[in-house]
Amino acid sequence: MTSGIRKIGMVLAALSILTGLGTAKTYHLSGENNWQNTADTPEGEYLLAVSKIKQQLLTGTKSNVVKALEQLKSDFPNMAGAEIQAYLDAEKLYAQANWYKAAAAYKRFIDAWPISVLQPAALERIYSVATAYLQGQKRVFLGILPLPAFDTGVELMRDVTDRAGNAPIALRSLTTLAENQERKEKFVEAYYTWQEIADRWPTGQTRQRAVLRMAQSLHASYDGTPYDATVLASARSYFEDYKTRYPQDAERLEINETITLIAEQLAYKEYETGFYYERTGHLDAANRSYHKVLAQWPDSKAAQMAQARLMPDAVSPIKMNLRRRTVTGTTKFLDKWFYLEPLFSSKNKSESKQ
16 A cells, blocks of 8 residues: 555656646556556546645635545545545644644654655645744643643744755745744844754845844844843844845845944943943943943944043933834834934933932
8 A cells, every 4th residue: 555655656746747737638658658648547536636635735625625535535445545544634633723633643644654745735734733833822731721832833843844854845934933933032043043044045035034134133132231242243243244245135224224223232332331330339440341432432322421421520321221123923123223312312311420
């Protein structure tokens, strides 16, 4: 039975024009070296029926797919054996919205029949379950308790990626994963996912987009001045590399403005370090930080503030926390920043130095 199924898979790969041809005839070379209409053979009829089911998997309702699979078993009892039954069992779970068990059944199906003509359809089903979990679908535990399932979605999406190699669904899976990590503000994890995309597809628009999103994810991961600013320097290097490689797109995306903003953030981080030392009585360390701001970022707003701190009659600065704002959903980042005007506006009232 297994050899027969494999033979059918080989026929499908060789002919590859069966799906969607309607009344067009397809021929294969018979054992007597004569050309025979594929539809006139039992294997050909079965293959055409499976091909129609594959189309239904893409366009039909879940219940109709289950009915079609059951009809296939009835029409071809000698050919639609354990393989079709295993897929049918998974499809029934999927039709019942029993997502977690359905995904597990599809995985078992692929493990048992890795070269099945239904393997791509099984991967698509796992992908759809993973996407639902990533976007907020709960996983029902013990039949009654709905639990968050984002991590389960990550595991399932990784499973699809591992099985698919460099097929289109692998890229789609990683992209969906990265975008949902961004949506959940898991920016460092998103960065590593985009990095994986750039490594696996190292040319063309795929890599270009991945490099940009790596930079954006790193930039968005910066949690403000009390924290390590290493990610800012790394993000700046990625943005600068993007600007060098893709100057026209960089201009359209206003990458220069982003690089300037990162410089302001780095300068303000160093300024805040100096301000901390000043407040704790370590004036020498504070002065070193203020002078570093003046030396490395002389045109920044933070440099003006550092210069003011070095003056005998300096007033206390306004403390701000620069963080990136993102769009709700799985689309692009906003290039808009907030809380900057109170920091840089000359209209703000200064506090008296303590």
